Amino acid sequence: MMTIVREATSTDLLSIVSIYNEGIEDRIATLETETKDLPYMQEWFDKHKNRYKVLVAEYEGNIIGWSSLNQYNNRCAYAGVADLSVYVARTFRGKGIGNMLLTAIEKCAKENHFHKIVLFTFPFNQLGQSLYQKKGYLEVGVFKNQGILDGKYVDVMAMEKLLK
Ligand SMILES: CC(C)(COP(=O)(O)OP(=O)(O)OC[C@H]1O[C@@H](n2cnc3c(N)ncnc32)[C@H](O)[C@@H]1OP(=O)(O)O)[C@@H](O)C(=O)NCCC(=O)NCCS
Structure with missing residues (x-):
């Protein structure tokens, strides 16, 4: 069976939050340290209207990954x-799912008149780094001691990709 990527619906939110929580627990993806619940994710989803798409990757009826376009800044x-x-x-990491999700979300971003995608990542996130470099994201710079994770300062790398 093939993996498909499609727009998320609110019935996907339980899977989305559980995948997000794995990322939080692994301490490689985000400065968030507290796992999230369904109401939190519902509120997040409600903010992802119109151009701010959420996509899911589905394999054999199960959601195995997601990607989203989030508001970068509310100034016009x-x-x-x-x-x-x-x-x-x-x-499912390291099997090309992230690649599929990024290809699809970039298409969505172009269709919705975004000219650029930015992301913030930890320099030590190896799978993330491999994927972003392969997809043509360029390093903007590294914020030194930018966040606190489990009581220690961590560096955060800003990356960007111009879409046109
Ligand atoms: C980061 C993440 C989204 C990448 O998605 P993925 O499906 O794992 O990535 P892919 O398999 O599409 O691509 C990863 C690349 O790294 C390579 N890779 C595989 N294992 C690797 C390893 N141990 N170290 C470094 N690179 C590796 C893969 O070969 C692939 O490159 P290739 O297609 O040229 O072979 C995913 O690993 C993830 O969800 N991690 C936890 C959450 C997270 O970090 N999110 C990003 C927050 S910024």
Whole structure:
């Protein structure tokens, strides 16, 4: 059976939150340290209206990853810039799902008149780094000691990709 990528619906939110929580628990993806629940994810989903798409990857009826275009900044000067999230279920990482989700979300971004995607990642996130470099994301720079994760400062790398 093939993996398909499609727009998310609210019935996907339980899977989305559980995949997000794996990313939170693994301490490689986000500065968030507290796992999230369904109401949190519903509120997040409700903010992803119109141009701010959420996509899921589905394999044999199960959601195995998701990606989203998030608002980068609410000033209208930045309306063409989207912030990216991408999360793949632990057991499906390193199998090309992130690649599929990024290809699909970039298409969505272009269709919805974004000219650029930005993302913030940890320099030590190896799978993320391999994927972003392969997809043509360029390093903007590294914020030193930018966030606190489990009581320690961590660096955060900003990356960007111009879509046209
Ligand atoms: C980061 C993430 C989204 C990448 O998605 P993925 O499905 O794992 O990535 P892909 O398999 O599409 O691509 C990863 C690339 O890294 C390579 N790779 C595989 N294992 C690797 C490893 N141990 N170290 C480094 N690179 C590796 C893969 O070969 C692939 O490159 P290739 O297609 O040229 O072979 C996913 O791993 C994930 O969800 N991680 C946890 C959450 C997270 O970090 N999200 C990003 C927040 S910024």
